[in-house]
Amino acid sequence: MKIIQIYGLNRHFDNGEERFHALRDIDLEVEKGECVILHGVSGSGKTTLLSIVAGLDQPSSGEVLVEGEAIAKLPDRHLSRFRGRHIGMIFQHYNLLEEFSVRDNVSVPLIPLGLKMDEVERRCDAAMQLANISHKARQSAGRLSGGEKQRAAIARALAADPEIVLCDEPTANLDRANARRFLEILGQLHDLGKTILIATHDPIFEELDFPVRVVEMEDGRIVR
Amino acid sequence: MGDSAFLHFFTTELFGQWRRQAGVVLLSTILIFLLASTLFVSSSLRHSLQSALKSESDFTVQRIRGDHLLPVPMEWVDEIAALHGVDRVAPRVWGRYYTEPRGHYFLIVGIDLLEDQSQRALQKLIQGIDLRRFLQGDRMLVGPGAARWMREHFYRGSFSFLNPGGQFIKVTLDSILPRQSSLVADDMIVVPIETARKILGLREDEATDITFNVPNDDEWANVQNKVLAMHYDLRAVSKRESRAAYSRLFDFKGGFFLVLFLIVLSAFALILYQRYSQVYSREKRAIGILRALGWSIRDVLRLKLYETLSVVIAAFLLGTTLAYGYVFGLGAPLLRNIFLGSAEASTVPPLVPVMDFSVLATIFLLYGVTFLAAVIFPVWRVSVSDPKEAML
Incomplete structure (x- = not known):
């Protein structure tokens, strides 16, 4: 079953009379449970593509279907709910709310879903356990190490139990040991049947011990 | 949105950033204290004078x-x-x-x-x-x-x-x-x-x-004219004229303070607006994160509305309580002399506590609406922008 379908996608930015093409004629299909690595140098369009799949950015032209939903056409409220339920995001800079505790950060995507407090608690506990950060639940995010922040961000991405997990340069700010721990968690997510899209230029992902599809990007195009 | 989870998050945010909130509450309290003190003094004096005039002859x-x-x-x-x-x-x-x-x-x-x-x-x-x-x-x-x-x-x-x-x-x-x-x-x-x-x-x-x-109100003008006609050097002043003269005096002084307050309030709103729209990049980033994680524009605005209302209510309660104590407990030193004139300074009368709820409602609306607008409008602008940009 195809969970992400992208056809004829273009994204350009206008700067005065100049036009910058971030994505050109992208066609991509991702099966449910598949792990796809978008590989390419900085500026190749990986992050822009992830942002469009997450509904954080709008395509200039083309069609993007996520779980059969044309997300670019959804109104804000529906798009926000859709993103909250179906897509987990792991950002390069973690993007945690620094003054909040790990538990409060993990609960952020659950709050708009209309869950009761005990259900929110239960899901937070499960996600923190999966990301191996339960022991830091009460600590404020600003006081965590880089690896711990990454795990808190993973727990947050998994809290709503999304089908799709999008990772933008997830190991860019991690040392080797923490990057390998991240790969282990990815393996767990894969075992849970999550669809994973990773934008990276880090060769460490070659060490993944489960099947992955590598999509090479260059100047906004898929080249392989 | 799950209300208990939302309220938990809201209170965590409110008290987690207490240093920032405390600064805003303090400034707001000072503003409300000044306005409420002025209005309390003005209402009390007006009330005392009207009571006095009520017992006067016609x-x-x-x-x-x-x-x-x-x-x-x-x-x-x-x-x-x-x-x-x-x-x-x-x-x-x-x-x-x-x-x-x-x-x-x-x-x-x-x-x-x-x-x-x-x-x-x-x-x-x-x-x-x-x-x-x-x-x-x-x-x-x-x-x-x-x-x-x-x-x-x-x-x-x-x-x-x-x-x-x-x-x-x-x-x-x-x-x-x-x-x-x-x-x-x-x-x-x-x-x-x-x-x-x-x-x-x-x-x-x-x-x-x-x-x-003159027990018959309709006869006031008639009797006043007859009395005035008795002697060329006679002046007859009615109670209504005295009351109007006092009202004009206090309206003038009260109005003067109100204008001053509006100027200060405008400056304060401008500072808030500046802070929320330009300076406070951390706030923008937080809104961007919430939006990226599934919060709609409405959810973000609701959170900020609750936060702002809490600040407004806290400042209002603190400011008016302090003003009440300052005016009716301490007798409004300095401010009282401005209203009554410094020549009376040594025998200024005690201010009788008068609580005019329409005055309180005016302060709350005047201040609350300005504050809300100054905060919510920039928050809305950030919320509707691309969440990715807000996080950068």
Whole structure:
């Protein structure tokens, strides 16, 4: 079953009379449970593509279907709910709310879903356990190490139990040991049947011990 | 949105950033304190004056030549009493008495046994006094402010007044008027009418002014015209005219403060707007994160609305409570002198607590709406922008 379908996608930015093409004629299909690595140098369009799949950015032209939903056409409220339920995001800079505790950060995507407090608690506990950060639940995010922040961000991405997990340069700010721990968690997510899209230029992902599809990007195009 | 989870998140955010919130609450409290103090003083004085005027007679007749007030001949009393529709005509002997040191004014009011006391407020004040005994000699009842002044200047059982003829009139202190006598009686000295005449330099057939009532409201203008036609140097002032004059005075001073407040409030709103729209990149980033994690624009606005309302309500409660204490507990030092004039500074009356809820509602709306607009509009602008951009 195809969970992400992208056809004829273009994204350009206008700067005065100049036009910058971030994505050109992208066609991509991702099966449910598949792990796809978008590989390419900085500026190749990986992050822009992830942002469009997450509904954080709008395509200039083309069609993007996520779980059969044309997300670019959804109104804000529906798009926000859709993103909250179906897509987990792991950002390069973690993007945690620094003054909040790990538990409060993990609960952020659950709050708009209309869950009761005990259900929110239960899901937070499960996600923190999966990301191996339960022991830091009460600590404020600003006081965590880089690896711990990454795990808190993973727990947050998994809290709503999304089908799709999008990772933008997830190991860019991690040392080797923490990057390998991240790969282990990815393996767990894969075992849970999550669809994973990773934008990276880090060769460490070659060490993944489960099947992955590598999509090479260059100047906004898929080249392989 | 799950309300309990949302409220938990909201309170965590509110108290997690208490340093920032405390700064805003403090500034807001100062603003509300200033406005509420001004309005409390103004309402209290207005209320006291209106109460005093309510107990006054309908008309006061004076004799005026050029710009000088002169004593009124007693025969005018009979002339006015002969008019149809006129009631309770009474001469009054009273006047301001100036004394050194530090330029101080007392209000001398003369009373007698037979007089139908024209001032109902005065009647209340002297309730319980044995008038027969009091009127037998040069004795005085003094208001709380006047008593305090005399004590501070070592006048213990008596005070010698210097009359316009250069003679000293020694008057013995009988008792002190109750503290509740407030605005009308704080610097008042009540003496027998003959003593008052001696102090103020009036003859036996003279009074300071004459008061009378006209029970039928429709006849006020008619009677006033008849009285005015009696003598070329007669002036008849109605209670309504006095009330309007006082209202204009307090509206002017209150309005002046309101304009000042609006200027300060505008500056404050501008600072808030600047902070939320430009300076506070951390706020923008947080909104971007919430949006990227599934919060809709409405969810973000709801969170910020709750946060802002909490700040507004906290500041409002703190500001008005402090203002209440400052005005009615401490007597509004400084501010009171601005309203009453510095010449009265040593005998300013106590401010009677008056709680005007429309005034409180005005403060809340004026301040709350401005504050909300200054915060919510920039938050909305960030919320509707690309969440990815807000996180950068």
